[in-house]
Amino acid sequence: MDYLLECGVSEEVLNKITVNNSELILTEAEWNIERVVSSIEYLREIGIENIDKILINRFDLVLRGREVLMETTSKLDVHDLVSKINDDIKYAYYFDLY
Numbered sequence: 001m002d003y004l005l006e007c008g009v010s011e012e013v014l015n016k017i018t019v020n021n022s023e024l025i026l027t028e029a030e031w032n033i034e035r036v037v038s039s040i041e042y043l044r045e046i047g048i049e050n051i052d053k054i055l056i057n058r059f060d061l062v063l064r065g066r067e068v069l070m071e072t073t074s075k076l077d078v079h080d081l082v083s084k085i086n087d088d089i090k091y092a093y094y095f096d097l098y
Helices: 011-020 023-031 033-046 051-057 066-074 078-087 089-096
Strands: none
Touching: 011 051, 023 033, 033 051, 033 066, 051 089, 066 089, 078 089
């Protein structure tokens, strides 16, 4: 998961990711590095600031890939979604609705 360090994730956050996520999710992340990286980049592009919290608590979101995240956000008010997630990542559940 060292590639996450290159994405700006700290060692502390990386440790929390490995503790809070299942071995299956971590293995899938290793098999899909490009998908994970592109998802992180997309979340940053739209203005999500709580990426560390998403990686720790909802790593499944970045496993979906940029295209899936883009498709989901196209069905929502992106500015409202970003604002809500930046206030509290519990609103990341909106990604589960579509």
